[in-house]
Amino acid sequence: MRLNLVYLQSILSEVYAADKISPPKAPSSSIISILRKAALRRKDSAAQFIQASRPDLADKEENEAAIISAFLPPVLSEDAIDSILTEVLAELPPSQTDSRKNLGRVYKSFYSKVDKSMVDTDAVKRRAEVLMTFDSS
Known part of the structure; x- marks a missing residue:
């Protein structure tokens, strides 16, 4: 599973933007929120690709969501x-x-x-x- 560099750059740019808004650096909760939203976007995209009969693109999105999710702490039950x-x-x-x-x-x-x-x-x-x-x- 190789994370597409473009997606990684988009996540990093969101983190950098959050960093600029709240100096000296973005709190970890902001970064966690950014990562959760990025994973959710990919899951939503995967669902749309499945509806459009594009399982190849859905798999790619699901793999990226799984990679991003691996860096996230678990949510409360x-x-x-x-x-x-x-x-x-x-x-x-x-x-x-x-x-x-x-x-x-x-x-x-x-x-x-x-x-x-x-x-x-x-x-x-x-x-x-x-x-x-x-x-x-």
């Missing part, structure tokens, strides 16, 4: 996300009834405890909505 979300929900005053406002507060509190680069944000959103629905019934 759903159980760990649930545990933190339950803790956050317990901190909310019971008088708040606007679920949209509460959802924003839940996310803000959750991400103050957990680095965004260490979770699948879609999983956090799904679990928060499920727990808030379950909590309000």
Whole structure:
């Protein structure tokens, strides 16, 4: 598996750009986010190539996503996300009834405890909505 130099250069340019924005150097969480997004883009591209009946290009994208993913720390499990979300929900005053406002507060509190680069944000959103629905019934 050889990572295409063009893709590697695009990832490095994103890291360099992040480095320029937050001197003296980009925090590791920013670099992890960049790598996660790069891997996700390749997985999405692979899915599109499969739909277009181009398995050769899909394989290439999947291989690159696997290489990039090898450099990433694991994301938190759903159980760990649930545990933190339950803790956050317990901190909310019971008088708040606007679920949209509460959802924003839940996310803000959750991400103050957990680095965004260490979770699948879609999983956090799904679990928060499920727990808030379950909590309000």
